[in-house]
Amino acid sequence: MRGNAILKAGGIFIFAAVLIMATTGMVAGKDPNTLFIGSVLDFASYSAPFDVPADEGVRLAVDEINAAGGIGGKYKIKLAVKDYRGEAGPAIAGTKELLADGVDVVLGSGSVQATIVVGGLTKKKAVPIITITASGPDVPQVIGPYGFTNTITDNRQGTVLAQYANSQGYKTAYILHCPDDPYTDLLPVYFAKVFEKMGGGKSSAPGPGPFPSRSSVSRWAKSKSLKPSRMSS
Helix, strand or coil, rough: HHHHHHHHHHEEEEEEEHHHHHCCCCCCCCCCCCCEEEEEEECCCHHHHHHHHHHHHHHHHHHHHHHHCCCCCCEEEEEEEEECCCCHHHHHHHHHHHHCCCCCCCEEECHHHHHHHHHHHHHCCCCCCCEEECCHHHHHHHHCCCCCCCCCCHHHHHHHHHHHHHHCCCCCCCECCCCCHHHHHHHHHHHHHHHHHHCCCCCCCCCCCCCHHHHHHHHHHHHHCCCCCCCEE
16 A cells, blocks of 8 residues: 555656646757656655655656656656755755756755755756645745645645634634744644634644654643643644
8 A cells, every 4th residue: 555655646746747847848858758857855864754755656656657668658757866865065966966967857855945945946947846745835936937836735734724623613722833844833823823813712822842852742731731622733
């Protein structure tokens, strides 16, 4: 089951890349019958749990597509992968190498920060970038017409969660967020804004702290004494 899920995800990335190439009118690399995809991913740091399986899915999809004769039985896929190890320096260097080699489209990391850094370089060369799991709503805004998100953005997730909480009759919510990543920092905020606007009780928002940590665990313990009808983090 896990292998099928990974393969399906990889196929979605490839399909998205083909659509973007078609709509932007770009011509694939040095060989007109080859789509050159480059990935700038994190295999060693906090985004690795998301980037590693995504990379496996992309590789499986590329192997299957090429083995079947390529896209539409004609266009083969070339894949190059750069591991930025959770650091800005390697991300910039890897992206520059891909651009110098004539990459057609880039797959970005699950990290919003890394995606924006990489996208800042790719947009200068009019090369599209697709995030793999990064869901920050500011990604396409910052990168512009060449930036695409593959997942539902955080503000939409927060809205749906708030709507569900409201539909279940929840009246209060306790919000726990941390600054380590925009996802864990801002998604609860998006939820709280919509939840309160829909009539929910004023959300308790403790100061952010590292997660997981003793501090965050103690905040969760504190939240129980407040007896909220909903928790969000």
